[in-house]
Amino acid sequence: MNLFFRLLGSLCLWICMALIIILIVLLPRDTVSHRVGDLDVMSYHFTWNQYQKNITNYFEEVKTKKSLGTTNFDEPVEVELLLYFKRSIIILIPALFLSIFIGINKGIFDYRHQTKFGRFFGKGTTWLGQSVPDFFLIFLVQTFLSVAMRHGLPRMDMYGDDRWYNIFFPIIFLSMYPAFIIARYTSQALDTEDEQDYIKTEKAKGVPDRMVLLKHTLRNCWPKLLQHFMHIVLTLFSGMFVVEFLTLYHGIGSRLITAIHIRYSIMPGEPLPIDVPAVIGFSLLVMVLLLIAQWISQILDYFLDPLKRRNQT
């Protein structure tokens, strides 16, 4: 029951956030300009009337058409959502699992190799990986591969999404940065757990290191690691925009960027419209995915941490 209320709480907050985002997106985007000498002075033109009209129009349309609207490409938002959702989810889910897998194994490696050289290859590489932004990794790999292809490496398609193997590069790029963060959290959690008395007792009694690690230390670390789950998912999502853009993989991230029309030049006095239905649709999609992640984290937290459950009931 307690779990249910917590899930409901996240849902309520989620609805508030969604409303705020929709209200921001529906802001009127008119500008005005007047000339001073030979300069155009431009400014933002906001009227409550226009804002009200935007909001009522949009909700009317949603109500009558039973759809979130039509995008600039004359498609109902739902059709596009499904298409891009399928594309993005097949890189997001494997990337999440890959980063968790690599991260936890790397963390255990760092924890077990604390000698002079072990530290260099273990923790040293972890903080090295943590400070390499995903875009630099992408530039580096792409430069390296294109040079290698010029010198005889078989040609392969690094960009786009029209071939089945196009998903591999985005998955790898996406998972690298979160993986190192997870590795750091894991080795930190293992280190603090290592100092506990029960572990010392166990080691003194002669239980093999492997057994101690798998059965006791690691199991007690799960709740601690789970606290960082949302942080990891968020990193993954903000990485998604960059990775999809730089590998020309047309998923939710790059579609949202196109819909939002980042301006590089403007005419004086013209409105600066964005693709409102698409932005709302794709923002809601991103938010739904994050809500699901939040729920998974709450449910896992409930079942993995027996202490918390006992305290609450």
Added chain:
Amino acid sequence: MKKIPSLWIGIIGCSIFAIFFIFGPYLPKVDSHVTPHSYVVGPKSNLDFILPPYPPNKDFILGSDKKGRDIYSALIMGTRETLTTVFVISFVTFILAIPFGVAAAHIPFFSFLLQGWNYLFSRLPIFFYVIIVSTIPFFIFPPHRGNWMVSFLIIFELGKVGDVVYKGVKLIQNTTYYEAGLVAGSKPYGLWKRYYWPSCYPQWVAYFVQHLGSMLFLLGQLGIFGIFISQALSQQGSPAYAIDNTALVWPMFLFDVLIDFDAFPWVPLFGSLFITLSMLSFVSLGEGILEYHLKKHKGLIVERKPFLFRKRKQHF
């Protein structure tokens, strides 16, 4: 101190960037005005004009961008503006977040406020908020764009940092020595001075340094999409106004990357290399500070008395 390599790497890296920051214009081969070259005369004859961008060569150590600006000079001259922006964002965030977090640990009202704030802004990627907000026309027009963008970043980050402070303080409030302090009648100022600050500040300093790194990462990501902190409108020939990035910052070399990358990969590569190196020094400095204090806490590092103090004592 000798045995913590990450601290050393961090200190050395940060001092190199400090040198760029302070002595940038006086370093060898740095063109302090970062002049754009519209052409360079080639070696063969007078009519042999070479147009930018230039690949790395003798005159342009790291090459030049499309406007013919020397990337090496631009990166070193850009250190000041980039690091100042990042530093201002992180510093103001921390200045606001520390009292907020401590107040939340004491007063229930602030606790609710912090939780709400954190929920509102930390459940979506900050990057997503920034791109949504930065396309509202009000924030596109120049006069206050920079200030607005910096304040937004501070607002978005405040909840997260406040929560870290709150958790650190809560951890201390659960200890028995804190209770002893309360029973002995410590006032809030005393609690802060003797309990919170001594055991929290290493964490906060480390987190602050790493926060600098993460802000730099965010600015880099935004730069790829052509969203900059300060932008200006400039008219070039046609009636339309171009929205240009006015500040000389590192992320500006990441803009237009899809076009640049194929033909002249050195532009985004060196730009992002600088971001990576500075992130590396920030992250390792943060890690080093934490490790140093952890070791000190365990008693592995014996604190020596300060040099001057000891000398004066010998005189007496």
